[in-house]
Amino acid sequence: MERTEADLIAAVLRGDAASFEPLVQKYSPRVFATARRYARRESEVEDIAQEVWLKAFEKLNSFRGEAPFEHWLMRLTVRTCYDFLRGHQRNRESAFSDLTRPETDWLERFVTQPDTAAEIADAAKLLVGRVLEKLSPPARLVITLLEIEDRSVREIAQLTGWSVPLVKVRAFRARAEMRKILMTMATEKYL
């Protein structure tokens, strides 16, 4: 008979560490998908995922079982990703002068004929990745959760541990920061 999540967690808390493995197996895809939103290199993604699971094992006694385990784990994952962003701020220093040919072409198409510059183009995806990398850690986190993953302010507050007003303030600042980066990019490329 397959053991439930609650059984597995209770077993781990009793000292049966092996019961942790099915949890790692079940939820790792979600942890990896989340980590890949914030880290580009695969080695960094693996480091984040590993860190998340080590923390989850250490802090498992703080899981009260009131909410699903997945929610608790996602909070831990988002916070670990945020720590990663804060520790890797040097990535923000790259310039827009090193845009690839397709990225430049996409931008030029946007300038001349905005309607023909498709959002689904690979170049647009690469370009937005570059822009996101230039954002400060709180701005990047809030833009990702609010604008890209389409989460509510309340959900973001729960995931990050920030208050609802703080999320709103950071969202406002993040949008402004993103616009400023786009302005810089436009100035660097076209002035």
Added chain:
Amino acid sequence: MNIAELQKKLLIAARAEVPDDRVPYAFEKRVMALLASRPVADKWVLWTRRLWQAAASSAAIALLLGAWVFLNSTVSSNSTDLAQNFENTLLASVDQSDQAQ
């Protein structure tokens, strides 16, 4: 360039990019091996370590206090007594009148 429109388009592009949820081969085995290789936090070891730390800091505090008390007593034995000073000042006029007579 319309920055607001560019921002909108780029955010749509980001939304269209669904992150890969692929997990490296045997990742869970690696996590379990890491957990197994971590030193087990024995509460007696932690307690002993804290006792030694407390003993060291207590010894340092005792030494500092001893030095302070020693220095203080040396200084106060060399200096004139405050009560004596006060008495001399208070009775200075009486002393002067005694000397004049």
